[in-house]
Amino acid sequence: MNAVVPRPARQTAAAGREGPHVAGDWRIRAADDRLTAVAGTVRALLAPHLGGRLLPDTDGGAPGCGPATLVLALDATPSAPHRTPVGVSPRGLSEPADESYRLTVTEHAVTCRAATPEGVFRAATTAVQLIAASEGRLPRQELADAPRHAWRGLMLDPARGHLTPDELRRVIDLAALYKLNVLHLHLTDNEGWRLQTPAVPALTAAGADGTPRAFYTVEEYRALQEYAAERFVTVVPEIDLPGHCAALREALPGLPDAPAPEGLAGRFPFVPPLDLADPTTRDAVASILADVCRTTVGPFVHIGGDEAVGATPESFALAVRELRALVRAAGKRPLAWQESSRAGITPDDIAQFWVDVPMMDLPDTEEELARRPELLAAGHTVELVRALKTFFAPADHDVARVVEGGGRVLLSPQSHLYLDRPYAPDVAPPDQAESAARLGFPLYRPRGVRHAAAWDPASHGIPDARIAGIEMTLFGESITGLDDLTTLLLPRLASLAETAWTGRAPEWEDHRVRLARHGRLWRERGLAYLASTEIPWP
Known part of the structure; x- marks a missing residue:
């Protein structure tokens, strides 16, 4: 099992080899320039848990080469369980923000996908928890989630x-x-x-x-x-x-x-x-x-x-x-x-x-x-x-x-x-x-x-x-x-x-x-x- 809190709405184990080893080196890669700022924030959240194993900001090649990669990606159709949350948007939006996301753990990477930067960030906090609260290798899996309450x-x-x-x-x-x-x-x-x-x-x-x-x-x-x-x-x-x-x-x-x-x-x-x-x-x-x-x-x-x-x-x-x-x-x-x-x-x-x-x-x-x-x-x-x-x-x-x-x-x-x-x-x-x-x-x-x-x-x-x-x-x-x-x-x-x-x-x-x-x-x-x-x- 994983220790994610809140517990994701959908958790699916994937076949094949295990995912990245949490004790190894990690890097963060924003797959879209619109996520550069989000990547910097995620880096700051991960730093207390990885220390020197969190490598400097650099592209460094594609996932699967060298250190494990936390990938942040915008995806207009991320296959997340999208629903309109109940309540008031704290940012004053006429409709609550779309915070739904999908997170996939493969052999060398953890990929966070969502339709909005906010959704990508919510996925990334799940990734931080997976890395910080786990020992050994992460299991290959897919998680998908969306909030019930907007505030x-x-x-x-x-x-x-x-x-x-x-x-x-x-x-x-x-x-x-x-x-x-x-x-x-x-x-x-x-x-x-x-x-x-x-x-x-x-x-x-x-x-x-x-x-x-x-x-x-x-x-x-x-x-x-x-x-x-x-x-x-x-x-x-x-x-x-x-x-x-x-x-x-x-x-x-x-x-x-x-x-x-x-x-x-x-x-x-x-x-x-x-x-x-x-x-x-x-x-x-x-x-x-x-x-x-x-x-x-x-x-x-x-x-x-x-x-x-x-x-x-x-x-x-x-x-x-x-x-x-x-x-x-x-x-x-x-x-x-x-x-x-x-x-x-x-x-x-x-x-x-x-x-x-x-x-x-x-x-x-x-x-x-x-x-x-x-x-x-x-x-x-x-x-x-x-x-x-x-x-x-x-x-x-x-x-x-x-x-x-x-x-x-x-x-x-x-x-x-x-x-x-x-x-x-x-x-x-x-x-x-x-x-x-x-x-x-x-x-x-x-x-x-x-x-x-x-x-x-x-x-x-x-x-x-x-x-x-x-x-x-x-x-x-x-x-x-x-x-x-x-x-x-x-x-x-x-x-x-x-x-x-x-x-x-x-x-x-x-x-x-x-x-x-x-x-x-x-x-x-x-x-x-x-x-x-x-x-x-x-």
Whole structure:
């Protein structure tokens, strides 16, 4: 068997001698000048696995002479299982891109064929996995595949757990290897503002004590988008408003609070949301969003809209409508968390589904609470739990609002796709027990890798025509560096990337065996991962 993740739709063994030896020398050859840039990107992805065995760029003759060859070729009829993916194109295309491909392993070569450069690149990431996760000779075979979902994303949270541009590039490489095509960056929150915003320089100025803040300059942000685009990954920035705004309030003191529901003020700690009905506030936000849209290459800007605790429904709805209008006026398409559905939905709106009350898995009684040590440790009381359920009760109807309004749902349910969920203690090997216990959002019930891999996109009952895509999320409350981040991502990212690509949960026994071969790939890339006891690592 091969260890490719996502598992290709069609795998056919070929008769004859075995294919190239992975331990030998390799070269990359673009059979079409239009694939020269793709070949350079594939070379960069292969380099950590082949080192000096990846020969310099040169034609060097036809396949079969000397080193093994990874051939990239455009083919208008590549005999791949072409289908139109479900969902929204993250690149803003009227129809999702054709990412179908065919990969053939012969005695001396691995050939990647597709009708588009994007499809060739998806085939090449399969080839990288075959080479990196295999030992000995590759079996002669043919693989063919195409995605089920057009939008396959990963959200990271540098607002809370900052990552350097180089670290983000390493995550982009990882995402591309598993055929993800969106990097959603949660750039602002109470804890920080991570994108240089020339209109309001105070957002990234040094603190009152002179301590410099960590953020991405406009030049770094543009370079990051260019790097992602070379891997057919679209960057979507998130400016989270009108709640989660402490960093903005610190930079622009004196902005008025949004009108609060009667009796809420002072009962629970929260940062008051912004009041977008206030002209000064609206002008400041308009300048910020215009800057963000101006420096963003992709077609989407995320406006947040989640957990606006302390705003009346009327104030919140006004804020969402203003934020959407400002992004559209700047030439971009807005998307927001599911709560934005309460401001109305049109066919052009995308709402990111992350929660409903049953999914929150909260206790109802003192006895049930007593059996949840993670909630008790965080100071939860039955009163607080009831308040949370009351606040989140409208979430139970958000998806229906989106569907009925003709909008699109981006699937990110916290039950399975929130990768800041702690690992269950019983799946952590002894040498990783301490880090497994430290990492993740402590209010989520810990789970294993199999739990994430079991998620079924169809379980939510949303019609295909109303689905935008699938996106994993990883909020950064517990992140202190790249090793923490990738330990939470891996192996779960690979499992959910397979679900996003194929449209269904993988068969676990087969999947766990394939996953086991990817530990080597991650080690060669210098990426930490949880060696879950659920998986038979070699």
